Amino acid sequence: MSEPLIPQQLRSLIPLNALSDQQWRELRSQLVPQPLLAGQLLFRREDHARVTWYLLSGELLLRDADGVETRLEAGSEASCHPVSPTLPRLHEALALRDCSLLAIDSATLARQLTWGSTHQDLMLELSPDGDSEWLETLLASPLLARVPPANVRSMLERLRRVELPAGSQVMGEGETGDCCYFLQSGRAEVIRGAGSEQQLLAELEVGACFGEEALLGDCPRNASVTLLEDSVLQRLDREDFLELLKAPVVDEVSLGEAVRMLGSGGQWLDVRLQEEYERAHAPEALNMPLHLLRLKARLLNNGGTYLCYCDSGKRSASAVFMLSQLGFRAYALRDGLDALPALQRDALISETGAGYLARSGGRIERSR
Structure with a gap:
């Protein structure tokens, strides 16, 4: 059996590159490369398995419902992101050459990303007090992983x-x-x-x-x-x-409800990492990663309505809880982008690139 990979070998993978050393240790058992021989299927279209796949070596052929084919080669910019992450899968994935892949439990990854963002937010706010060593150790403890x-x-x-x-x-x-x-x-x-x-x-x-x-x-x-x-x-x-230990109740909306709110002046907030946002985001969505949200919230309009989204819905739920505590009216897209049908997801996150910037008072402008 192959030895687990070390974090330094995986730092180019997004959003794994946002995890802490403690979180890497928690994932150690899942960091073992898995082989896929040329001609073998990785998954079929409509697959529902909650696994996040990364291509480490080799080449995959991705084929969508219309028969459109895309080659994914290890080492390319596209291979730094999960392979066809939407559930159910939008593609059939076939190995064109012998491949090595990484399989991460999607629920574990979503929990770690949410917790990691919370950890960074707290340390940014509380570490200036000068007594951060015990807090840093406490936040990294397994017990805190039980607390939403x-x-x-x-x-x-x-x-x-x-x-x-x-x-x-x-x-x-x-x-x-x-x-x-x-x-x-x-x-x-x-x-x-x-x-x-x-x-x-x-x-x-x-x-x-x-x-x-x-x-x-x-x-x-x-x-x-x-x-x-x-x-x-x-x-x-x-x-x-x-x-x-009980998860707080936050306000959630369906995509249809979110669209109606957008028509009444609502604003999308993408609370994922910048690299995830730049790959694809909702039109005119502001990017405020969860771990920076408390710092950037001063740029939002106190009278505005904000619609938060992420892939799994976990980070956006934490964002809504935080914004509500700060006095903002905020809602989470129920169950996140991954719960949307393929056509709706593609229509929603249809823009790429650096996107938009928030200015004081809620003013929004296109980034250069």
């Missing part, structure tokens, strides 16, 4: 600072789990059992979370945690933790 991206800011706002001296037992084995903690500074040890049966399970460093298993499983603590140094903790109560 739109809720992460609320979670940080609900944390309560606790200062304790070395030797303090923060939680005891067998206790009821009423909260979890994040270690902002200091060190702690995790111990299970007592007396001669005592086992040291782990030492916790800055950014670590502990106590969450009792909350997720609604069970007693399975270990004790004692501080090895004077420490600063951030406490999150059980009720807040469980509430923040």
